[in-house]
Amino acid sequence: MLSSLFLRLLYQIISNRSVEVHNLRATNGPDLVAFMNDMEFNITTISSMSCSQLRSLGTIFLGNPGSIDYRVAPLSTFANYSCLNTSRGPTVSLRCNNCPLGRDNVYISWQFIDLPGQPASAVAFEFNLTARNPAQKKHMSLVSGTVRNGTDLNDMPLAFRGMGTNILKFNLFPRVYQNLHNLKLVQPLFHELVPGSFIRDANALQASLQNPTNGLMNTTLHINFLSDYIVEIDNQNILGPVSFLADLGGLYCISIGIFFYLLVQCEYRIKRLRNEDQVFRNIRSRRKAQDHWDKLRKYVMYTWGPSSLLEDNHNFSGNGCCDCAGGASHRKGESLHKRSRQEISLRAISFDKKDSSRKGMVGKHLSEPTKSLKDVNIPPPPTLPEFNGSSNVDVSDIHKNLKDLYEYNTMLREKLVDTQSMLRVLTNKYPSMASEVQT
Incomplete structure (x- = not known):
């Protein structure tokens, strides 16, 4: 972004490295002969009049009145003229092709007269003057x-309104555009309006409209050829090595300043994002530690049974997990995830030791009644007599067999009662062992 901004500013300097310079040069006859332009003059009298009221247009006056070179000529020898009715009023148009640029003042006059229902009066003048070079018509002065x-x-x-003449003064001066392949154009310029007869009061205007002697309006177009000097226009390069390096240094400083401003803004935003990321990482670590602890609890419960967590469940869940969650805030140099793993592994080892010792104790206590039961001599059950289809069964033999079965059942009942009493004693002494046996 910094490089693109720098290149943009550099292009701006290079594109504006030149200025337009105007020089004045004294003219002579051959220089003025080369200025042959197509010129057009449009003068609109803003009023309610029409071209039917136009009179005395057709004469051109050359030179200063009263001087020796003053002369009068038909207007048709100088330009083509016409009148056009527009919505703003009658427009007098003068067109001259390949007009020579002379040293004289030119005067062209016309007037508007009253007609029935159409008084000769105006409130303003609108002008439009153009000049073109016949060889290069795409350029125009206006x-x-x-x-x-x-x-x-x-x-x-x-x-x-009235007999006084309203004079519109224009100046024409030659220009040579050397930056446009020596284009020669005549530049028109409005100088001033010299009002003749005019009326400001509404009552005076009504009285003038009733007076037939004031029923006209005179207009004169005065064109002054300023041909003593020619204006030469050219583009001059003002971007030297010193100025270029100075501008380049200024652009570099501006670019660096903008870059550092954007860098400070980004750094401030990045610090906020880093703080938020640290908070999110702490929350995620706590959740991972809690998930690992829950998995370990499930593993211990599945492997050694839920009774292994009955004694130390509250201590471990309250101290271990809270310590691993809150230890990071008190110990800045210790990793939360590492400490939680170490504590979980230590707890798992302690559980393994406790459960193995407890399992040995349970096996020891269970082996004792088994041993005592093995030491007891239980007589085998009485043998059943074999009966054949042809043998005769004696009633005394049946009676004897039933008596042996009764005595054997009595002995088994006594052993069963002794065993139940022993199990009851063990159950009262070791309740956790009883729950494991039931599961």
Whole structure:
């Protein structure tokens, strides 16, 4: 991101390394002859008038009035002219192809007169002047705008009407664009509006509309050719080695500052994420320790029975697991998962020892009554006499056999009673052993 930002700023410097420079050069006759442009002048009188009220358009005045070079010529020799009705008022259009750039002032005048129901008055003028080089028509110089009163008047609305002439002044000066293959264009420029007869009061306007002597409006277009100097336009490279290195150093400092700002923001967010990750890891370790402890409990219960956990279950679950969960907060250098494993393994070893010793004790106590039972001589059951189909059974023999069976059953009953009493004594003495025997 830093490199892309740096390259973007570097491109901005390189793209803006040149400026447009204007130079003035004195002109001569051959230079002015080369300025042959197609020019168009459009002057719109903003009013309710129409082209039917237009009069006296067709004469051009060259030079300063009263001077020796002052002359009058038909307008058709200078340009093609026409009038067009628009929604804003009548537009006088002058078109000149390959117009020569002379040293004279040019005056073109016309007027609008009253017609029945169409008074000759206006409130503003709209102008649009363009110039094109016939060889390169894609380039054009233009000036346009709207003027409502004179330059020496305030912004109060007024109506142009009367014998006085309203003069629209424009200046034309030559330009040579050396950065566009020596393009030669005439640049038009609006200078000022010199108002003639105008009315500001509504009552005075109504009185003028009733007076037939004031029923006209005169307009004069004054074009001044500023041909003493030619403006040469070119692009000059201002990006030298020193300025380039200075700008590059400034861009580097700005880029480094932005980078460090983003780095600080990211580091602050990463610290928060690390803290949250540590909390989540602690919670996960506690859960893993609890799961391991539960698995160990199930393994011990399955292997040695649930009675192995009856004596130390509460101590182990209360102390061992709590110690492994809370030990990490008091001992910063010890791993929670390692301590929980060690404690579980120690508990498993202790359980193994206790259960093996207990199993030996139970086997010892169980072997004692077994031994005592083996020492007792139990007589075998009486033999059953064999009967044949042809032998005769004596009643005395039957009586004797029944008596032997009765005595044998009595002896077995006494042994059974003794054994039950012995088991009852052992049960009262070792209740945990009794629960294991039942399971």
